[in-house]
Amino acid sequence: MSGDATIEPRRGRVALAVALTAGLLLLCCGGGVSVFFLGGLFDEDTDVYGYNCGGGAMVDPRAAKLPRAGQLGDEQMRNAAIIVQVGQQMKVPPRGWVIAVATAMQESRLINVGNLGARNDHDSLGLFQQRPSQGWGTAEQIMDPQYSSRKFYEKLLTIQGWERQALTVAAQRVQRSAYPDAYAQHEPTASLTVNVLTNGGARAAGGAVDLRCVSAGEISASGWTAPVRGKIVSGFRTAGRPTHHGVDIAADKRTQIHAAAAGTVVRMRCDARLNGVSISCDRDGSPQVKGCGWFVDILHAGAVVTRYCHMIQQPAVRLGQSVAAGEVIGLSGSSGNSSGPHVHFEVHLDGDRSSNGAVNPENFMRDAGAPLGEGTS
Template sequence: MPEPTPHSPKRRGRFLRAGSAFTVLLAVSGYVTVQYLTGSRLGPGCEVFSDGGAVRYAFSPEQAVNAATIAAVGTGRGMPERAVTIALATAIQESGLRNIEHGDRDSLGLFQQRPSQGWGTERQILDPTYAAAEFYAHLAKVDDYAELPLTVAAQRVQRSGYPEAYAKHEPDATLLAAALTGNAAATLSCTGQPDPTETPSATDAQTPAQDAVRAALARDFGRDVLQPVGAQVSGGAQTSAEPTPSATATAAPDSGERTLRLAVSAKSSPAKGSSDRQRGWQLAQWAVANAAALHIDEVTYAGREWAAGNVDPRWRTVRGAEADGASKATDAVRVVLAQ
């Protein structure tokens, strides 16, 4: 039998298959490139990184919202960054930072807390704010928890069957805690934009979108986050002109219907040693973490800006900020909502 020639059916079949595979590869590469260049990539996602970007932790928008809540509840109780790190590592291990409705026996929620063990009702435990507050309340009773190894402190709260499991999440939790307490500036970013068909329409200064942001702020930080310093909070309980630790920021309409201005107060956080700048970065990075859920397009603070549609999702210097000292002001966080 003669040897197959370069033009034989068998050889032509190989060429056709190779050509088809190459065409498919080009199509996939083109799709990924277009997604990257348009800023949508392959769907929304978030990451937090160390200074210089050498260490990174990637997570979903759902996880970002829950992590931001855990951090806000912790600082709202005056807990230090170490406590927030312990709480985040615990939630990463127990639920993957997802508010799940199942678990071992009757375990539920971010921290897999059990109604039968006195953690609260099912409904309470599935409220991330309540669940985080309960975790911190128990952690605060652990002597010298901030000096203990993370896995030991977490285990004394959780009493898990796998007490060593929390340790492996400490590096990621440390990055998250630094960003979401405001100690690390401009280190948390998210990509991708929410579905515009689900975005509340902006019709006046009190839009549904602005109301949603205010509700989320009050949920995580408490109602006082929306009050001017020294203003009456509720039932005439606070009327003094002196600032209080609980009155932390004011959410007010800015120059446009789509803009909120979160004013950072003189007493910016109940957390001991917190500065105005730290509180401002906590609010700014909280807004980025909640961007997909609350339809936030842009966040600006201290001469830095994050935008949802950018190809590069990292914070960047606002144009002219280096020359204009006023643009570096730390008295307010500017949040722009989607159209």
């Protein structure tokens, strides 16, 4: 198992930023409490207890009081509720709800915007800034949040493989925006908004009315999946290994390793040193070897970075490559600091790939609806 899986401290250049400062209690699919630092996303009126994987909770935008997420106001939450309700009525999988809410956050701040006169972007209107001149409907129709939401979903459902695409890619295929990369920054808050409206729907898989926790190999509505299924054989910063900044997941040699979410490969290299001298990663390592062996770092929405260590050969991805959630990025092995085949997996926040940015992957992945370990969530 990995005894020296850390990489020299280095801060990546991050294009996306999310406030990740204060503590927040979230509940996983199984109901256990974990502390995860996401920062100020709930206000004092939000009841975070009892969240699971959706449980088929149907959204009612007409409710006297809706829960709130982050800094979103009542009007924004009501419009988000309409978007989710339409998705439920159309039996769109919950991943679509997250994409739709994030898109509306970027396009209109979840405000049903009318014609802004000189400040208007051509004839763009409504939650999704759809344009009558481009065939989305009449101005009156587009200003109806239910109509505009339905039109968004209708277009989304025509895109082959949209469920596994990065949110930015799927949203851009619908919207054709001049700023396509901007959608991704809203994915964490959109996932949270869906969670509070549907009792955990962004941590779910399945259909619109039969939400369930994800099974092995599935992608949660928030866009996350376990990189590999196997027993966790060494935990995060345990008493015996306080500098172990990830978890070790048992996996036979040449087990496929999957990208935990859509993102961009920001590092791919061999890191193996014996007595201070670099050695090949195309061989088994040992407890005496230092480093991650063949490893990959992926930057995801919200400035989250994941790391995958000890691959048996050069990874199947290249630097700068965009990967989809669940895409195979390499094969498990025992290169670098390792006493047997496994995958060392790390999660870092704020784009900080040093040990300072590392958080417990078990907590993070459970809250994202893609718990690590064997079997289902």
